[in-house]
Amino acid sequence: MSSRTKSLYHKAALQAGLQAVGPEEMRELKGVLLGMMDEFLAVCQRHRLTVMMRSGTLLGAARHKGFIPWDDDLDFMMPRKDYDRFLEVFDREMGQAYVVQTPRTEPNACFGFMKIRKKGTAFVEVETAGLPIHKGLFLDVFPLENAPASRTGRFFHGLACILLKQITTATALYRYPSAPMKVLRKHSGKLNRLLAMREGLGFLFSFFSVGWWNRATENLCARYRHRPSQFLVAPYGGKGYFGEVYPREVFFPTVLLPFEGRQLPAPGQWEQWLLTKYGNFMQVPADGSREIHWVAEWSLASAVQQQERK
Secondary structure (H helix, E strand, O other): OOHHHHHHHHHHHHHOOOOOOOHHHHHHHHHHHHHHHHHHHHHHHHOOOOOEEOHHHHHHHHHHOOOOOOOOOOEEEEEHHHHHHHHHHHHHHHOOOEEEEOOOOOOOOOOOOEEEEEOOOEEEEHHHOOOOOOOOOEEEEEEEEEOOOOHHHHHHHHHHHHHHHHHHHHHHHHHOOOHHHHHHHOOOHHHHHHHHHHHHHHHHOOOOOHHHHHHHHHHHHOOOOOOOOOEEEOOOOOOHHHHOEEEHHHOOOOEEEEEOOEEEEEOOOHHHHHHHHHOOOOOOOOHHHOOOOOEEEEEOHHHHHHHHHO
């Protein structure tokens, strides 16, 4: 979702009277997320897989030594070879309690990156409520792809990745409309017009399934997986392809930062990464400019019970 769409979406959600997750629920949710994270990172450690914090998780580690107070998710990134290796071992390591979503394992999950969802939970985000996918509480894991060495190569690769990503999400919006989002659209003419244009794009490209476009996008983004490069990119990151390209040395070697009483891996030049993404990242944003995930439905009952038994 682009920054413009996010802004319109946020305003419409407030006008529609949607409620974000409350303080008590947020504490429960973060407790479950930390348990999920611990299991994920333990698998990575056992198999010697490289993983790093990113986005709000890295920002929270730098600024708050843990979660951003109003944040309700966890974000990581892995080099493509480690990302693929994790998928190979997922079933035997985590498959009993979790579902993994990628364009290969659940084609209608049109996020592009991996989501690890906990079975027996529900966390239905407004914008993706219509997708016929598992909608449990999740961790986000982004692949770090090799990018072309030349600026021209990155330009054309980036344009192609952005185009296919837009087609994929537009086709999903057209084929699987979100009922809660329809309510929000009534509160914002601008949001309604923007989404109507995207639905029109989705209609034009709906001759192939969402899964087909989703896999085509992943194949294109990972095109250089076997070609060593001095540049890495997270094509599905919030800043878009061109805002997510960094020299390899920004990431390696990794370092450890404190997060909720733990030491978690981060890019070696994490300050540079955060400065590029957020600007003055140590400044706490005002209430109106904080990123909030609006949830249509959620339930953690089974996960909380499991934690209590432990």
